[in-house]
Amino acid sequence: MAPLASAQPAPQAAKAGAAKAAASVVEATLKPPHHYVTAHMKAHALSMAQMRQQNQEAMAGWPIMPAPPLHGPALQRQRRLLRAWTPRKPPRVVHRAADAKAPIPLIDGVQPVLDRGRWFHALLEQLEGRYLPGRNTDFRWEGQMWYGTDINKFMVKSEGTWAKGVVDGGIQQFLYSRAISPYWDFQTGIRADLDSGPADIWGAVGVQGLSLYEFELQATGYFNATGVAARLEASYDILITKRLFLQPEVELNFYSQDNIKRGYGRGLSDIDGGLRLRYEFWRKFAPYIGVTYEGPVGHAAWLRRHYGKARRIDTGLGKNLRFTFGLRTWF
């Protein structure tokens, strides 16, 4: 008995030692990652010392086991626990006290920077001839220009097709454009269907911007007394080389009702798509070649077949897929 007793530490001492070791294991595994946790803990009813004491008492009779190495879900759980336990905002944080939105006393109102500039830009996305041997050839333009600040702009969008002295499919829009997010502009204004055919006026509301994966998108809804319409435009730039771009592009028009005079039908009315290969000699001078497809579909195609000739509206049939040569330019 005696040698055994002398070899073993006193039970009380063993208990205390075990509790100490267990506490250190707990501390090691639950060590807060941030220095300010200490400050937070002080604010609690229990001090660190008191908690340690409690832990020791609670674990007094427990067997001593090494803490298992944490991995996988256990590690995640522990990190989650720590995150929950760690106060997100330490109490000494004052929000935006230094970086306030107060006016700066500028001398004579002189701005040291140019970040309030107004800019004018015009982009002629398509300035092209569409051509099919032995068939009709026509000339198409589509572009937009705007003037304004970084946030607020006045914008004009224009498109149309010119063939044999007749302008067809002319849609002119006068819009107020406002930047609402990093990549998206909200636009509202008027759309005027102005060309050689009968005129029409719509109200317009839409968005324009750069979507995930860098698709250029425009989606606009239109409304007037006769119904509603929508238009979706999308394009993408694929770099073949540093200056050679392949650009698929599509434009879809939807209407809620037929309009025989202007040659559109309810539902998806017409498609205008293209695959253009452009070379940017410099950014503002980029000629291209490509193929384009343009034509009415569904109900509109039926309408045009039946009424188009009588109304002297270009039926657009039989020449849908054409060679295209053009220039993309901006300034």
Place this chain on the structure above:
Amino acid sequence: MIEGRMLETGLQPLAFVSALKNPTPSSVLWRAVAATLVVCGAVLATTPAQGATDTGSHRMSHGQRRASLGASGFKVTGHGRHLLRTGGIKGPYLPDATRYDLTMPYRSPTVLDVTAQKFTLDGKTRVALLINGRMPAPLLRWREGDDVTITVNCHDDMPMPTSIHWHGLQDIPSNQDGTPGLSFAGIKPGESFTYHFKVPQAGTYWYHSQTGAEMARGMYGPIIVDPKGPSPYPKAQRDYVLVLSGWTDVIPRELISNVKMYDDYYDFDQRSFTTIPEEIKTEGGFWNALQSRLLWSRLRMTATDIADVTGEVYSYIINGIAHGSKAGADGWTGIFSKGERVRLHFVNAGGMSLFDVRIPGCAMTLIEADGRPIQPVTVDEFRIAPGETYVVDVTPPEERPYPVFIQPEDRSGYAIGSLTPRATWRAPVPPLDERPTRTLVDLGRLPPGERAPLPPVDDSALAEIDDPGPPPLNADNQYVAPHPTDRTDDPGDGLRHVPERRILNYTMLKARFPAPGQKPPTREIVLHLTGNLERYIWGFNSRKFSDSGPIKLKQGEVVRFKVINDTIMEQPLHLHGLWMQLENGQGPYRPLKHTIIVQPGAVARFVVQADNPGLWALQCQLIYRGLMGMFRAIEVK
């Protein structure tokens, strides 16, 4: 007309320089005169020159200048070879006064005439805004503690008002700082403004226009301030100033308009179909390359966005000389003899380019960073951001020409000068390094386990943290780095994987002396550097300058700025008027800087002792980013 005005100001001829180059009887006479002046100067040196009142003090006689030089540590031995050369581009009516000689009494101009003027670069005549008809503007050489009076005349032919900002003279009064709107109203065409201040400290600095983008049109020049007491540096036999920049004929408004419309306007080196094999190699497999492409595409940014304006339109120049051009076929030239210690003062006055500087075959010993002496550190290459200045000592080991090779970070061009034993010998052009690509580190997207923890800093006295939290995503900001890292030990994109060279990083900068009166900061201000590349809007905390108020500091307060770069590009932050003590792990020997590169996806921390009252600017020194909103006012009162 200009000539007349310059004669009036006593700036003109420096005829003795050419006389020295081509010895004639008259030059012998000049030497005799100079020797006499040296003797007189030694006598005059006993009377303190800085005691003179206001405008008189800078008009010392040659002898006084000589005496002050002698006391400055730039004391010379008299064999006439201590050339200090600046300047290459001159207006057509100006004399060939590009060479300064330290054996001669130096004269700094006291009047700066700002004009829109024709000049010749690359054999073509262009129009620039020039100070005293030169680009870079003349070297201003002052002595620590001097009372300086400089009159800036803005001529009638200037298209807009102007201003001169003394970049790096941190301790001058706020109203002499030269920031329009914050210090004064600017100098309108036909008007003048007289700056008057006491030169606060020795070192290499520079000056430039702070109005609009005038700096990009040629309005910048170097400043060297000699110490009042003994020089902290060893004696150098030769001393050259190299002002690095780029010139483009594209006028700033058009340039901004171009990048506003299309942010990649000047980036013709993007990932394309033909670069896929290369990407597979660098990213380590097809799958990784695809993942990387998809990530960048999803984020609507490009991994090749290194610089807004590239060599596509920039001619990179050293002291106004472009390499390979008709006018400066030989580029900048510095002469050395074998075994000499040559001191090179580098100033990056380029508007939009971070330059990587190296002298292949010759190690450089950095002795001064941003005007403040540092403990010497020997490197083969260093990166210098716009606004920064470094002074390096080199001792070329062989009797052969060495290229001083300067390439912008995006490797879209280069500038080269020659350190050569003979004026006719030219150094070969080394190949350009590989162009870097932005990675997860630049996006601040390293997983938390893999990133280095922020090194500890002294926040014992920190009572308040001003943290606005992650900035909102709005029209002004397109991205927030989820896990920004500390990158002070990172030499920067494009320099990390060059094992054969020693490359400078910010942790190597250790101040020569602990800064006086360093106290632990009592407040921490968190600032996010944000921007929208797509719209070319830049700012702090998702707001550009005109939508924000001043950052208010109490006079005497010590504040830590924790700057988080949420953009994918380097932002060289410049603080006017107050030193930034960069926390780079050097404790009390942390370097004092006026311009700090904040790397993409990085956290940079610096302490500011707010002891200089007034309105100061905290800005991105990349000129168009500063102008498009990355600019804040700091109010100390």
